[in-house]
Amino acid sequence: MTKKLALDFYEVQRQQQRKSLFVFFILILFYFIAVGFFSGILLLCFGVFLGKGGLLAGSFLTKLLLLNTALSIIIASFHFYDAKKFGARFILKRLMARLPDRSDRYHKQFVNSVEGIRIASGLPRVIPRIIPQSAINALALVSASGTPNIIATEGLLSELTRDELEAVVSHEVAHIIRGDAFYITLVCSLTNLFERLRLALEPEDHAQRSGAALYPAYLLVSISAIIMRLLSTLISREREILADAAAVELCRNPKALARALYKTHLKNSFVGDFSLTYSPLFILPPKLVGKSEGFFSRLFNSHPPVMKRISLLADMANTKLHKIIEEVYESQKRRKEAQILLPSREEVIQETGSAAAEEDKVVPLEGKVWSIRDPQGDWQGPYALNELLFIRFFTSMIWIKNLQEGVEAQAREFAQIRGALRKLGKKKPLDSNKQNRCPRCHVFLREDYYEGTPIKICPQCSGKLVDSSFKWRILSRREVTFSENLIKKAHDFKEQFLSNPVYIQKIRQQKSKKITCPHCGSRMLPRPFSYQYVIPVDKCFYCYKIWFDADELEILQILTEKS
Numbered sequence: 001m002t003k004k005l006a007l008d009f010y011e012v013q014r015q016q017q018r019k020s021l022f023v024f025f026i027l028i029l030f031y032f033i034a035v036g037f038f039s040g041i042l043l044l045c046f047g048v049f050l051g052k053g054g055l056l057a058g059s060f061l062t063k064l065l066l067l068n069t070a071l072s073i074i075i076a077s078f079h080f081y082d083a084k085k086f087g088a089r090f091i092l093k094r095l096m097a098r099l100p101d102r103s104d105r106y107h108k109q110f111v112n113s114v115e116g117i118r119i120a121s122g123l124p125r126v127i128p129r130i131i132p133q134s135a136i137n138a139l140a141l142v143s144a145s146g147t148p149n150i151i152a153t154e155g156l157l158s159e160l161t162r163d164e165l166e167a168v169v170s171h172e173v174a175h176i177i178r179g180d181a182f183y184i185t186l187v188c189s190l191t192n193l194f195e196r197l198r199l200a201l202e203p204e205d206h207a208q209r210s211g212a213a214l215y216p217a218y219l220l221v222s223i224s225a226i227i228m229r230l231l232s233t234l235i236s237r238e239r240e241i242l243a244d245a246a247a248v249e250l251c252r253n254p255k256a257l258a259r260a261l262y263k264t265h266l267k268n269s270f271v272g273d274f275s276l277t278y279s280p281l282f283i284l285p286p287k288l289v290g291k292s293e294g295f296f297s298r299l300f301n302s303h304p305p306v307m308k309r310i311s312l313l314a315d316m317a318n319t320k321l322h323k324i325i326e327e328v329y330e331s332q333k334r335r336k337e338a339q340i341l342l343p344s345r346e347e348v349i350q351e352t353g354s355a356a357a358e359e360d361k362v363v364p365l366e367g368k369v370w371s372i373r374d375p376q377g378d379w380q381g382p383y384a385l386n387e388l389l390f391i392r393f394f395t396s397m398i399w400i401k402n403l404q405e406g407v408e409a410q411a412r413e414f415a416q417i418r419g420a421l422r423k424l425g426k427k428k429p430l431d432s433n434k435q436n437r438c439p440r441c442h443v444f445l446r447e448d449y450y451e452g453t454p455i456k457i458c459p460q461c462s463g464k465l466v467d468s469s470f471k472w473r474i475l476s477r478r479e480v481t482f483s484e485n486l487i488k489k490a491h492d493f494k495e496q497f498l499s500n501p502v503y504i505q506k507i508r509q510q511k512s513k514k515i516t517c518p519h520c521g522s523r524m525l526p527r528p529f530s531y532q533y534v535i536p537v538d539k540c541f542y543c544y545k546i547w548f549d550a551d552e553l554e555i556l557q558i559l560t561e562k563s
Helices: 009-050 058-095 105-123 156-159 162-178 180-189 192-201 211-232 237-252 254-266 295-299 308-314 323-337 347-358 415-425 467-478 484-499 503-510 551-563
Strands: 129-132 138-142 147-153 341-342 368-372 379-383 399-404 407-410 447-448 452-457 464-467 480-482 522-527 536-539 545-548
Touching: 009 058, 009 180, 058 138, 058 147, 058 180, 058 192, 105 129, 105 156, 105 162, 129 156, 129 211, 138 156, 138 162, 147 156, 147 162, 156 162, 156 467, 162 180, 162 237, 162 254, 162 399, 237 254, 237 308, 254 308, 254 323, 308 323, 452 467, 464 467, 467 545, 467 551, 480 484, 484 551, 545 551
Parallel strands: 129 147, 341 480
Antiparallel strands: 138 147, 368 379, 368 399, 399 407, 447 452, 452 464, 464 545, 522 536, 536 545
């Protein structure tokens, strides 16, 4: 059943070269038909007026055929070069794939899993990347330099156990070793040229669209879809089954891969606006939960039925399909029992009383948290922010250290420094007393962890300061569960919004008080968290921090999990 894997990475590269030539030939054939079709229409139009002795002469048709062939080769060569050189980079950009944060334990586990399977498979290098989405999915692609990338979503890292994560990584490594990842990356990259042209022709202001700009955009999208469908039909669905079998050879755990596939099948696997275009890359075709597939969707589906794959893996493990499903639900049950119950702010006050909050009101943090390296290379300090900026040898290029955060970098790298310099440029006074203080009750924030993610929390009002790059980590993870009071507040918020959208405007007016970002000192503005989740939160557009008032982050999590 399984195809023998390549002996080494050089054999993989030779397979990639052969597949590249095959795709290039198919592309030339496509453009030959397309150019011939349009030239044939022009030939018929002009031939009506010039008669049989003009454009329809045999010598002219021969020259036209040669010209058609030459144009097809030139256009296909340009398109192929663009796809091979810039395709993977464009896909990574569209999916917003980022390098993992090695200080995050979920990301570190993913990096370790990729490294372990890479060593077992004999690949020289594999780059792990993370997509900041709560969906559950994974993919592998090969960059222009030939370096393979294994990409997973935040949701996949939070939902799968370590053995399941290793099984998914093994599946993607199997695609790389078999040459599937390179081939599929190249096929999907061929649509990138049309995507970029569509984005260039489509106006940013939808209200000012003109028909002349709209029709070419739709035409290019249609051509892109035709190419994708044409080349996708050349990709065998059996490659996923063969990759599953090869993954079992690497991880020796077919049950773990079967459980991972079933978990992905149960949850939302839709990743971004462009994931359907790149559907062949993913371990499961991106889809929304509850959305049924039509006849044509099943006809052109690049993946075999997921339950068929799970059944085959269950046979490899000498077990039954229903046993795999029972194990998945049992693990989810155990995980739910291990979650920490998170109360609302009102429940905390009722249990602890106001005295405990008063004790935490004053936190002995010193404002002098900055050190600076002088021209001789020695560290001076500590200084407060307003003292640091007026040191005679201070420049934006000099190296400084934030003692509180333990970060050392050039001064221009710190958002606090940039914000303070901007205020000095506008001749506004610096208020170092607002640094690291709650914008509501002005007490010092303390560092904490929430869903395994570092945040800063106010000990008095329970407000939370979160980096915007961490928001999908929090929304994807399930380390906490919520009290009935919090669930009721989330339900009431949703009901009030659905019945009266003006309710959101009222909340925004209540939050209209000007508050200062505790990180950089800039003004924070009340804005919806996203277009899908319209909870108004305070955002800093200078250092990209988000301030959640009490219970706002928890309500957002509840709405995300229920959606």
